[in-house]
Amino acid sequence: MSPDSKQTGSDDRAYITTPIYYVNDRPHIGHAYTTTLCDVWARAMRAVGKDVFFLTGTDEHGVKVEKSARERGIEPQALADENAAEFERVLQIFGLTNDDFIRTTQDRHVRQVQNLVRRLRDTDAVYLGEFEGWYDEGQEEYVTENRARETDYKSPISGRPLVKATEKNYYFRLSAFQDRLETMFDSEPDFVRPLARRNEVLGRLREGLQDVPITRTNFSWGIPFPDDESHVIYVWIDALMNYATALGFGDDAPETEHLRTYWPADFHVIGKEILWFHAVIWPAILMALELPMPRCVYAHSFWISEGQKMSKSLGNFIDLPTIEGYMETYGLDAWRWYMVVQGPLGATDADFQAAGFHETYTTDLVNTVGNCASRTTAMISKYFDGVVPSDEGITFDGWDFEAEIGASVARWRLAMDEFALDAACESAIGIFRTIDAFINATEPFKVAKDDSRRAELASILARCAEALRVGSVLLAPVLPNKMAALHEALALDAGASEISFDESTGWSEILAGRTVRKVALFPRIDAPTIETTS
Ligand code: MSP
Numbered sequence: 001m002s003p004d005s006k007q008t009g010s011d012d013r014a015y016i017t018t019p020i021y022y023v024n025d026r027p028h029i030g031h032a033y034t035t036t037l038c039d040v041w042a043r044a045m046r047a048v049g050k051d052v053f054f055l056t057g058t059d060e061h062g063v064k065v066e067k068s069a070r071e072r073g074i075e076p077q078a079l080a081d082e083n084a085a086e087f088e089r090v091l092q093i094f095g096l097t098n099d100d101f102i103r104t105t106q107d108r109h110v111r112q113v114q115n116l117v118r119r120l121r122d123t124d125a126v127y128l129g130e131f132e133g134w135y136d137e138g139q140e141e142y143v144t145e146n147r148a149r150e151t152d153y154k155s156p157i158s159g160r161p162l163v164k165a166t167e168k169n170y171y172f173r174l175s176a177f178q179d180r181l182e183t184m185f186d187s188e189p190d191f192v193r194p195l196a197r198r199n200e201v202l203g204r205l206r207e208g209l210q211d212v213p214i215t216r217t218n219f220s221w222g223i224p225f226p227d228d229e230s231h232v233i234y235v236w237i238d239a240l241m242n243y244a245t246a247l248g249f250g251d252d253a254p255e256t257e258h259l260r261t262y263w264p265a266d267f268h269v270i271g272k273e274i275l276w277f278h279a280v281i282w283p284a285i286l287m288a289l290e291l292p293m294p295r296c297v298y299a300h301s302f303w304i305s306e307g308q309k310m311s312k313s314l315g316n317f318i319d320l321p322t323i324e325g326y327m328e329t330y331g332l333d334a335w336r337w338y339m340v341v342q343g344p345l346g347a348t349d350a351d352f353q354a355a356g357f358h359e360t361y362t363t364d365l366v367n368t369v370g371n372c373a374s375r376t377t378a379m380i381s382k383y384f385d386g387v388v389p390s391d392e393g394i395t396f397d398g399w400d401f402e403a404e405i406g407a408s409v410a411r412w413r414l415a416m417d418e419f420a421l422d423a424a425c426e427s428a429i430g431i432f433r434t435i436d437a438f439i440n441a442t443e444p445f446k447v448a449k450d451d452s453r454r455a456e457l458a459s460i461l462a463r464c465a466e467a468l469r470v471g472s473v474l475l476a477p478v479l480p481n482k483m484a485a486l487h488e489a490l491a492l493d494a495g496a497s498e499i500s501f502d503e504s505t506g507w508s509e510i511l512a513g514r515t516v517r518k519v520a521l522f523p524r525i526d527a528p529t530i531e532t533t534s
Pocket of ligand 1: 019025272
């Protein structure tokens with residue numbers, strides 16, 4: 001597999017990752033959001049016939065975990081076990097289809113990180129050095145003199161003063177990769193997306209890179225540095241390497257050989273706050289390890305809540321119990337829909353609003369998808385005893401219905417490939433809008449009153465049913481449960497997912513002669529009722 005084949009999207013394998021989440025936090029909307037985006041893409045790529053590897057997991061080392069555990073009087077490993085289990089439980093609740101769940105305290109990860117770091121040291125990409133600099137304790141990172149001055153020697157994130165720190169540590173020779181990184185940013189304009197984020201990273205990259213310490217000696221909850229156990233490997237280096245250790249790159253064992261064929265990642269999906277590590281440090285490590293680059297680091301923005309940054313004290317935190325409240329009222333698929341179409345996929349933050357959730361649900365799912373499905377199936381039930389008629393080939397002025405549906409499929413395919421999940425959803429729901437418009441224009445309910453127009457009626461409803469079927473294939477990655485229900489109502493075999501994407505989204509007569517059921521997919525809900533719980 002050539003690294004370039006990923007750039008064109010022509011490869012039959014796909015690899016997508018979420019950040020691995022810190023175990024000193026409880027799962028909340030931020031984690032659920034990123035993982036849901038990846039899940040939608042993974043399902044979509046499986047639907048188009050790719051062999052997908054979708055990775056998520058937990059980041060379990062570091063001083064914060066050590067501290068939280070100490071505060072609770074338990075071992076860091078016990079804290080990690082407890083919270084990792086909670087993150088895994090969330091994946092179940094949400095029906096997320098990750099292929100692996102990596103924990104950085106697992107033996108497979110620890111062993112491989114040590115091997116990879118050894119490899120870096122053997123090639124002189126890692127060396128022992130002494131360093132004095134401005135340290136942001138909250139972020140656990142050093143900042144350059146220039147940046148420290150710009151922010152008045154305070155953390156730009158927490159506002160707390162930076163501290164002057166001296167350490168003898170192992171360093172990663174980041175500065176040696178300056179030119180190669182700049183060249184890569186020039187030649188791969190889509191390496192970091194969205195564009196605004198790429199420009200930010202590039203600006204900072206051009207300020208010049210300094211070597212980064214990759215070990216710590218002031219705490220012990222981490223992976224010991226190989227052959228010098230007074231140092232532990234900095235949590236970020238340990239964490240980034242999960243993307244490679246999950247596929248077995250740290251020991252190249254024969255039993256994980258098949259996994260390595262998924263490399264490199266198509267998308268490392270992350271939040272914007274951790275972009276530098278993913279867009280600069282991680283590629284430099286990969287260069288040092290001589291591994292092919294990911295196709296794209298996709299950094300989405302943040303959810304805020306009812307106009308304000310989420311915080312426990314404001315009581316506007318969208319935590320797990322709140323999310324579960326939404327899922328109980330509106331259903332899991334409605335939650336996924338809102339995440340994908342109203343979320344912060346682009347360069348601006350998105351505001352989670354109970355009223356906005358309700359409106360999106362009602363407009364898109366009740367009034368468009370649900371209404372269209374129930375209208376079509378109800379008319380087939382009423383006028384054809386539930387049996388989908390054959391298309392009699394009647395033409396309708398101004399309508400090239402089949403071509404319009406085909407164009408939506410093509411747009412969906414392109415958008416999905418580029419991780420434009422919101423645009424993909426827009427193309428898919430566009431099919432349902434087209435069906436509605438077609439029904440309104442051709443007025444089958446009037447045509448039905450005239451027995452001499454049966455062929456016309458059959459042609460309208462056969463096409464609507466067919467478009468409904470195609471639309472349901474495109475919506476399935478984001479609305480898997482409701483679209484499964486629709487498939488069932490359309491009497492499609494469960495094995496429908498076995499057929500190729502082109503077959504399943506191409507125009508066909510597959511429904512003709514099948515008995516469909518009237519279907520109500522999304523119940524109308526009166527008013528927003530969910531309270532945030534924290
Ligand atoms: N452990 C590191 C990541 C290491 S990856 C090699 C970490 N963990 S985290 O638990 O803090 O998760 C951060 C991620 O959670 C963000 O990058 C983003 O994916 C998600 N979100 C956390 N809060 C968020 C919002 N308010 N909105 C959207 N997503 C955000 O950083």
